[in-house]
Amino acid sequence: MSPWLRFLPLLVLVAFVGAVAWRLGKPAEEQIPSQLVGRQVPAFTLAPALPGRPGLASTWLAGGKPRMINVFASWCVPCIAEAPLLMELKRRGVVIDAVAVRDRPEDVAEFLANHGDPFERIGSDPESRVQLALGSSGVPESFIVDGQGVIRYQHMGPIEPNDLPRILREWEAAR
């Protein structure tokens, strides 16, 4: 065994202890910034989730005007809690499109009939492909995309009343 190789395990240990000591000295932050902010929306085309309504494609998201994408599902309980706030955002001029994850048209229709329909376009994502491409790990999740198709803001989990000012601020900034 070459003399250098003998010291290799020791080097690995030094690297390990160094990295860990650095982390101990600097506790992790609670908020993890989204990796997707500042990136182009991944290319996708989704069939309509409801007959007679338009589907959603990434080309639509670079139309010069900002849009919000809401990832939701009719089987998702927090999405119900969020629904009135989406209506409120629509009332204040936010244009919202939706991705319906692993859903059936009749369930989506029932959901929108019961909880309000703030959406312009609804794409159906039966296998969660677009949801994953967007980097969304669960429902509901919302993204604000600017007129060039660049993601400006990602909101994980249901939108709650005290999230509205922040979202409206991000919306203004994306215009």
Add this chain to the structure above:
Amino acid sequence: MIAEAGLAALWLAAALSALQLALSFGLGGEQGREMRAVRAVALAQGLLTLFAFGALIAVFLNSDMSVLLVAENSHSQKPWIYKFAGAWGNHEGSMLLWVAVLALAGAVVALFERRLDERTLGATLGAQAALALGFFAFLLFASNPFERLNPAPLDGRGLNPLLQDPGLAFHPPTLYLGYVGLSVAFSLAVGGLIQGNVGPALARAMRPWVLAAWILLTLGITAGSYWAYYELGWGGWWFWDPVENASLMPWLAATALLHSVNVLAARGGLRAWTMMLALVAFSMSMAGTFLVRSGILTSVHAFAVDPTRGTFILALLALYIGGALTLFAFRIADVKEGAPFELVSREGGLVANNLLLSVILGIVFLGTLYPLIAEALSGEKLSVGPPYFDSVAGPMALVLASLMMIAPQLRWRRDAAPILPRLAPGVLVALAVLVGTFILTPGIGLLPRLGLAIGGGLLPASLQPLIGRSLRRTPLATWGMAIAHFGVATAILGMASDSAFTREQLAAARPGETVEVGPWLVEFRSVSPVAGPNWTALEGELRASKGSGVTVLKPQSRFFPSPPTTTNEAAIDTSWNGQLYAVLGEQDGQGRWQLRLWWKPFVTLIWLGGILIGLGGALALVGRMARERRQRIRGEEAFA
């Protein structure tokens, strides 16, 4: 009073470990007397620590809320089994368990080890005492389990409901016994390196410890995987979570060590490599415990983060591992290499096994720590998930499994006989399975497809070492190897089948509606409230059928008042060809309930394989120990 007695016992044991360390370095006088003294000290230290652990269990069983640890982690209304298991379901208690096992292992080595010369044994016991001393200090100065709380509260805060499960009584102690069993291999390697005595005798002394620790790790990981599977309600059996990886890494190192220590014991080869693995295996155990206990990595096993404790264990870890690796670097040149061997030979196969296992270990190590390193270097926050581990470690594991079809059949040193006839049964079955999957299920992924083929081929191939010999006279260790390898094949088949054929259904259903998943039609009958000893729950009633017969599944959404938490109790129906897995979620406004259903064909093979692997190990251990005993008796007779 019990708490004070336990604490006093811990202090005494710590003092004894310091004494043992001093004695082992030859501060005690004549050789023979010194060894006797070390034995007595090691035994007393082991018994005192056991007493301290018993005292902790007693205060938990009595629900003595004046002890801080009990007040924080227990509750008088808990079933007694969880009061009992709650003693080690927390940081301080689990560290006390760790130290108790460490001290007891040291006592067993001191009392029963007869294969080694006295100097090497002395150095080994010194190393074991040094390990114990550090962890005693950690316990006494940074995590005192017996600290009092004044005034005592009326009742405790309760144990995390996820941990209120019979699995908890079994899973952590098994893993800890495994981790700490590897400490003996570590101490033996240090002792051997200090005395420059690395040879077959050392390997034979090390082997039962490695084997026993490895069996316990195997069973502990298998149990933990099944616990996560049914308790978390996510339908998965392995998540590549940092804490899971922390238990997998010592297992990988121990698996490699288990194979190489045989080469050293039987042929005197792979000396440096075996010593390295012995150091790495326990280092991984310590690093794993540290990662779990310090909360450094984000994990589903959210343990309390405490920088002081983290720094303390990190210092211990740097000292022990650093010391051992430095010793290795300077002393290993003096270790003579063993008998040479050719590429195609049993030794060659075992070297390949060791290299592959080490690479997988490296992959897991890198993936687990990469988020930390990336953030330290570039400030970027990221996480490494299953796609990395599956796609990198999966193929390596399959290469390793392919090697297992032939390597156990090779001869020691040199094997000139044709390989192909011996390889034929496995390869033919694997090819048949491969063709079969292309015809029957063309849509499955590459990795699961190869897994099915190689797992299928390994089933007959793993039994080939038993063929052509008198089964009654075949050593138990050979039986053990065949069964363990058969278990690996079984587990691979289960994993491949789960990832290839699982069907998942997410539905929002009203009572009376029917949901389809795989071959099953599941009728959602009703939801009704039920109450348990320290929880209330909403219980769904599902009637599942596929053609004939009806199975009733009752998944629960449980609410624990203390501490207030909700858990999902999955309902699982096991049949010979798989499991139907149901989770009851929340209710929406219109009387619909979230249901998650999975049909998982042959998923049980994963854990059945794990148990077979452990069983094979146990047979090998019993066989080896019985044989050594016979040889010793024969040797003593010859001497008389």
